Amino acid sequence: MSRGPATAPADVIIVGSGAAGGMAAYSLTKAGLRCLMLEAGRDYDPQQEVNMLAPESDAPLRGSATPDKPFGYFDATVDGGWEVDGEPYTSTEGSGFRWWRPRMLGGRTNHWGRHVPRWGAYDFKPFSRDGLGVDWPIGYDDVAPYYDRVEKMIGVNGGPIGLENHPDSPADCLMPPPAPRVPELLLKATAESMGIPVRAAHTAVLTRDMPDPVAPRSACFNATPCSRGCTIGAMFQTTTSFLPMAKATGRLTVVTDAMVARVLTNQAGRATGVEYVDRKTGVRHRVSARAVVLAAGTGETTRLLLNSGEPGRGLANASGELGRNLTDSTGASFSAFIPGLADRPRYNEDGIGGQHVYIPFWLYQEQQRGELDFARGYHFEVWGRFGVPSPNVLPRVWGADLKKAVRSASGATIGLSLRGEMIPNKQTYCEIDPGVKDRFGIPVLRFAFRFSRHEVNQVAHGRRIAHALFERMNGRILDDPSLPPEKIMAAGGEIIHELGTARMGTDARTSVVDSYGRAWDVDNLVLMDGAIFASGAHKNPTLTILALALRASEQLAARFKSGAFA
């Protein structure tokens, strides 16, 4: 055991450097606090390491997915994926949760999908609407000003949505969205003819330059796969924005390869610092600070707390809620070959990485009237453009006919990926595995996961809608409509929106933290990632993680100013 490398003792230790940790570092250093950031992964510099323009044919196996690189060779994920060497996790029998983790500075922001919808009023008060789960201690109006600021800070393009529970951003928050592509325009015409809305997606990609003396970012140049990372800074990742900006204040020290094992506390029950293992040498260090921020990602933040404090009970767990209320989004993918799109005229269909439009949930009224057999919503993310047609749209021929078929089928498939809300249930949680430790000797997480009828019915409904859309386009549906919905749903964790294992609330007896992420039981311990979510919503979580981290950081800074940690 030795003292860590930080020279001056820090005001705040931040564990993790992804969306939440990056926001904390940016906001707290700007507020004048000295921060020590501990990141389990290795140092990472997109400028040096992202092979942005190389063709996929330069990659081994043409960039196909492998167990080493589950999203393909050039994907920016470092040292991680569904498995991290030497850092296992387990599942209770028959539950099969999958946990995505990177081990790199910047965490998952280096390779995420960038879809950043705002959550709406219903999303924060779900219990009030349908009697399931719990309400958040805050509502949309509490978060809205932070959404406004985060959208401007990270750079989001998009347009108005104008639908129930899909709040629009004030005029100056968004950059203009890119023009839709042909398949997206076809989807729009089709869906709108059936009363289903299609709107410009909100995407954390700049469509205008964003000047900054330290970390200037350029508008997207409409060409490369964002999941490799973006050396021009057009897509939001903390490594090209918050982290360099925070470092420029002179108040941020970053230590990478620092695997935090537990939070240290004193007799008075306050956090005094953390203990971490140097991943390269295996040496344990202790570092201290006046406050500790956990932003290691939902599962890891909860694991840290469960491994701290009282053995068997964990830290900040008087409520017993730590590890409970785990959710992930539901996921399923549908696609169809659209003969009308075969042999269509070529043009540059790259645009910004990812979808330009999407289908937001539109059935809130029907749901309120009891006409749906599931609670909560879902949305569809859209894909399909020119490229190599997948084998399932090619005839079983060889020779000249095959070449002709490939040319004709390129760009003729449309896909819809469903993302839906999961309601917390008692069978879905994480806990410490009593027998298994990782290579640092830290006990690992064991997951239990189950979907309820709500999620299964919701996916079945989404499939009917997706297929109806495809049929209206005279499409040939490529997925099997006779499979039970359970069989087409992504496994727990696979949508990588895990949330809720240290939820916030108004009552210390039923929640782990208050609405500022402050642990009820440990006054100077603040949680900032998805662990604190009181429910999931169908909307991707990262914009909300960022907004809540900003809100929590500013409150923490204010408390420092008021002398709370003197």
Add this chain to the structure above:
Amino acid sequence: MTPSRRTTLQWMIAAAATPLARWMPPASAAEGASTPLLGPIADWPGAPPLPTTKGYGRDPTLMEPKVAWPLTLTRAQRTTIDLLGDMILPADDVSPGAGQLGVGAFIDEWISAPYPTQQGDRATVLGGLDWLDRQSIAQHRKAFAVIGEPMRGTMLDALCAAAPAGKLEMPVKFIDRLRHLFVLGFYTLPEGKKDMGYVGDQPTEGPYPGPSVDARTHLAALLAELKLGVRTT
């Protein structure tokens, strides 16, 4: 997660997830353990297992992509693969043949990779190459590479059977996989992209302009045909 990668990866996901049964039926369907085009069907041979090798790991140097594993195919096998490549995706006035373009090297790289999908394909491809020779020798007393174009074509036709059964199942699966791999390997090359008329991969400053006039005209016609109005914005 939002699908964000270019289509090559979607291809891969689809390739892994799509049962072969969903291929559209071919023109020439063949049934039973023997087919009029082939006569008695040779036994399916086993394939030697992969010697222990390593993958590229979870943190390879992305600026200098490298294939980390040794290749498998003998010179004779590679010749046959290239020959098959030029049959499956032959040269025409738009692009060269897959064999000519060296897509066989990609097939070799693929079946030599120490990952589960690729290992499954290794058994299929190596077994298939061996089988082609056995069948060809049984039928014509000569290895597949030397029986001549028309006879090879007849064999390929037979291996596009819609509902292969019995001894034909594995050989048909072999040609299916090989066709998949050639399509992937060929159309991800610059020459293949050009063949498909792919326009893109070009950094373009300024707002994304959206579809060209031609593309919009085509869409308008499609919308009219589908009675969806003619909105193209």
